Amino acid sequence: MDFQTEYKKRTDEIEKVITAYLPKEEGYQKTVMEAMNYSFLAGGKRLRPMLMWETYRLFGGEAKVIEPFMAAMEMIHTYSLVHDDLPAMDNDEYRRGKETTWKVYGEAMGILAGDALLTYAFETAAKAFDLEPQNPGLGKAMQILAGKAGIFGMVGGQVVDVESENDTSMTKEKLDFIYRLKTSALMESSMRIGAVLAGADQEEQNAIGEIAGKVGLAFQIQDDILDVTSTMEVLGKPIGSDEKNHKITYVTYEGLKKAKEDVARLSEDAIAQLEGLSVKNEFLTELLRYLIFREK
């Protein structure tokens, strides 16, 4: 398997699948639909839908029921970026080289577009009930989707992160909490939903949850490492932004050496655990390796 060729091919497939769920830009509420689609189509690696799909395939899933959940997951990820960029939050005017949603459509529409994307994520996921009503994992998939996006998942991590700027009382435990919730949560829910909808048993679901937790944590630490060691040319965004924002990161807290060791250890653990399962998906194994050791 040539990983890069396969990766490109699957990214294109995913783009087709998830954009098919975007709303048509029409009617009196056209502006918010434009703002939603602008945000969603502004780029991104579509990692979460890819992790979901590949985990679904790992457990033998091959139906369309996974597709609305893939789109929903990317909508949730997108809304979180739209709201993060708002003036009252990070006040970012550019993301991935493009103007942020609020910068193009105004602050009120930035708030509403995020709200609309979040709501549309659940509207989209709920379409799965029409595609495969007999799938016994649908209720649980909805629970995971909402649960890992909320106060015990992404939003919870985001809140603590916002409150922790210039926090001199930062502890290892608190830092782990932020990382586990802020980034890992959506990666974990992506992989868990893939497993649940493919009919994985409880033990397999738990294993996938643990693997995803390690991958998510390693992914976020690697992000911090790149913020220190990469160049703007490679990364496509200013480096040193964490330091500028007085963010305490894993790298500032543990040091670069320990951070790199932890990334290596977490990813080895995750891949060993994945390879210990009775089912195989070679591409998923390679994908985890690629995500963690990426250079941008």
Next chain:
Amino acid sequence: MDFQTEYKKRTDEIEKVITAYLPKEEGYQKTVMEAMNYSFLAGGKRLRPMLMWETYRLFGGEAKVIEPFMAAMEMIHTYSLVHDDLPAMDNDEYRRGKETTWKVYGEAMGILAGDALLTYAFETAAKAFDLEPQNPGLGKAMQILAGKAGIFGMVGGQVVDVESENDTSMTKEKLDFIYRLKTSALMESSMRIGAVLAGADQEEQNAIGEIAGKVGLAFQIQDDILDVTSTMEVLGKPIGSDEKNHKITYVTYEGLKKAKEDVARLSEDAIAQLEGLSVKNEFLTELLRYLIFREK
């Protein structure tokens, strides 16, 4: 039946049911939980959960499966108020005599608390899958909950409303659109979810949808009428706020006389249609009458 006594009794019951679903204020993310609960407990008539429960009872429903959906609906209503009040939106510092959420917790936390409430609404509703997994209406109830809160429901109406300030090109069609989506949508979804979860057939669901649409429209027109004719003492908030905000309302567009006639006509239609169903709930009939002809 003494309506006022029953109304009070049921409001108390609902308060108990829905507040049981609020998150405990604990852990690192405590602040956002406090902000969520502050917003949720700031008052409100709990109309939407009441409409849901009474419609559920109308069709013979008597299980707990309705409860997470009642709480979820009120959370969605609450999040919409929290975000509406933000500085970039209506910039309101007070609601129901209390400081608004962003005023107490800051603008960033106001955005996050709204996001958290919206996500928690779906997390809460999804708990119904554990309570009554065999209920065949659960998937459809999730579809209605999300659909009527989003771009083809409440958010869609809100967007057009925001864009229509000082809109000299306002038409009757557009005004109806705003009213149908902005207020009616959640009342309609409340009643539809009650019907679906109680096992009402398709024809009954459609009738409930029509009744709710009329009630919602009449309710919003009455709101506009009160904004012109009531006093601050009765209403508990400044009157004339629509004029101050240059809002084109049903009353400015159609005139007070026609507005009052339409409220009467819509409510008569709705109640006649409700009484034409083969099932009865005397309290629900009285409730619709009360909601429409309320004085605050």
